[in-house]
Amino acid sequence: MHRDPPYVxxxxxxxxxxxxxxxxxQSDPEAGRWVWAYQVEIESRRPDVVQLMARRWTITDALGRVQEVRGPGVVGEQPVLGPGDRHAYASGCPLGTSSGMMSGAYYFADGAGRTFEVEIPAFSLDTPQARARPN
Structure with missing residues (x-):
């Protein structure tokens, strides 16, 4: 059960x-490895059918090192969403520091082939001990 509200x-x-x-x-702080999972829910409030074609993630660790990840779909899927549909998935992110942040975008196409970008909200990756410190 999640106690914290989602980033939206x-x-x-x-x-x-x-x-x-x-x-x-899955983390090993002594070896300099911290791991997070993240659950994502994508909901369409549009009147048309759209398809998630690609993603871009920007991952920043506590030292300011930035990694960008791009690829098709999400976890091997390119879900199609009609009005009111939702798609949920889970993934993970290892870091070499005990905190960081992620943000990004999804790239969708509508039925006419027009593409558009959808913001993935920036969210903080914190260990339970560091939660009082926002990134």
Missing amino acids: AETHGIVVRVRPSYLAG
Whole structure:
């Protein structure tokens, strides 16, 4: 059960909600490895059918090092969303520091082949001990 409210953004009638969580069991701070999972829900409030074609993530660690990840779809899928549809998935992110942040965009296409960008809200990756410090 998630206690923290999700990070939320709405762009062009597409709502993106993200809930990150620290994975202590997969992390090894002594070896300089911290791991987070994040759950994403994408909801269409549009009147038409759209398809998520690609994604772009910007991952920044606590030292300001930036990594950009681009690729087709999400976790091997390019979901099609009709009015009111939702698509949910989970993924993860390892970092070499005990905190960081992620943000990005999804790239959608509508039925006429027009493409548009949807914001993924910036969200903080924090260990439970660091939660009082916003990134």
